[in-house]
Amino acid sequence: AQLALERDYEAQREIETRYRVLLEAHPAPLLIVSMSTGRIADLNIAAAEMIGATRAELIDAPVGQELDGRRRGEFLENLAKLAGSDPLGGIELTIRRSRRKVTVTATLFRAAGDRLLLCRLGEAEAQRTRVDDTA
Amino acid sequence: AQLALERDYEAQREIETRYRVLLEAHPAPLLIVSMSTGRIADLNIAAAEMIGATRAELIDAPVGQELDGRRRGEFLENLAKLAGSDPLGGIELTIRRSRRKVTVTATLFRAAGDRLLLCRLGEAEAQRTRVDDTA
Numbered sequence: 001a002q003l004a005l006e007r008d009y010e011a012q013r014e015i016e017t018r019y020r021v022l023l024e025a026h027p028a029p030l031l032i033v034s035m036s037t038g039r040i041a042d043l044n045i046a047a048a049e050m051i052g053a054t055r056a057e058l059i060d061a062p063v064g065q066e067l068d069g070r071r072r073g074e075f076l077e078n079l080a081k082l083a084g085s086d087p088l089g090g091i092e093l094t095i096r097r098s099r100r101k102v103t104v105t106a107t108l109f110r111a112a113g114d115r116l117l118l119c120r121l122g123e124a125e126a127q128r129t130r131v132d133d134t135a
Numbered sequence: 136a137q138l139a140l141e142r143d144y145e146a147q148r149e150i151e152t153r154y155r156v157l158l159e160a161h162p163a164p165l166l167i168v169s170m171s172t173g174r175i176a177d178l179n180i181a182a183a184e185m186i187g188a189t190r191a192e193l194i195d196a197p198v199g200q201e202l203d204g205r206r207r208g209e210f211l212e213n214l215a216k217l218a219g220s221d222p223l224g225g226i227e228l229t230i231r232r233s234r235r236k237v238t239v240t241a242t243l244f245r246a247a248g249d250r251l252l253l254c255r256l257g258e259a260e261a262q263r264t265r266v267d268d269t270a
Contacts, residue, residue: 010247010248011247012147012150013246013247014246014247014249015147015150015151015154016150017244017245017246017247018154018167018177018244018246018251018253019150019153019154019157021242021244021253022154022157022158022161022165022253023157025161025242025253025255026157026160026161027162030157032153042153107156107160109152109156110152111148111149111152111153112145112146112148112149112152113145114149116153118153118156118157118160120160
């Protein structure tokens with residue numbers, strides 16, 4: 001029984017490691033947000049850099065404290081709706097710390113009785129066009 | 136104690152779900168390969184489609200049965216070497232089922248006492264500077 005427990009523990013640790021590697025390997029800045037608490041459950045380093053804080057500061061922070069929508073506090077529900085209907089549809093949000101605009105697309109999934117949003121942050125269209133123009 | 140065990144179980148299931156969502160959310164076809172067994176530990180649906188088989192058929196299959204390098208059986212070690220030195224360097228391999236050429240880039244990581252390779256499959260591009268598996 002002790003051996004079986006150790007095997008379970010190892011298998012669990014391995015999935016956690018794979019999860020962490022995938023989160024960092026994704027080419028986009030990613031946030032995982034809990035729909036029930038509105039808090040950032042996890043994020044990759046690219047997302048922390050885009051927001052302008054450390055991962056440690058951002059984990060468990062209310063996402064509305066870091067990102068701002070046109071109508072305050074509604075963007076999570078809007079992202080969840082969009083994720084269901086149009087997986088490529090994005091919402092434009094503003095990073096509070098830098099006032100930089102970003103386009104956020106999301107995938108909704110369920111885990112442990114909660115709804116979670118996997119959010120990809122990207123350059124907002126207008127900024128991207130500007131960058132292209134000066135290229 | 137029963138409650139704590141249930142919480143552990145729930146937390147573990149949630150990480151597994153997040154892991155699965157991230158594997159599928161990645162824009163590229165991905166394989167996770169064990170360096171110790173040379174077998175495919177996991178893959179996303181995009182990778183299964185690119186290889187031309189189902190996920191169920193490919194999980195736990197020897198990767199050398201599905202992908203072929205210039206010098207048989209050595210490409211895993213070459214990918215691992217490349218992953219350490221040049222994370223953007225790729226190796227050109229051939230999908231055995233379709234004879235289609237793909238460029239594979241990899242990230243090496245350790246989990247549960249094994250070395251694992253996260254491999255991204257991409258279209259082989261003639262115009263891209265290639266690092267072949269004799270490197």
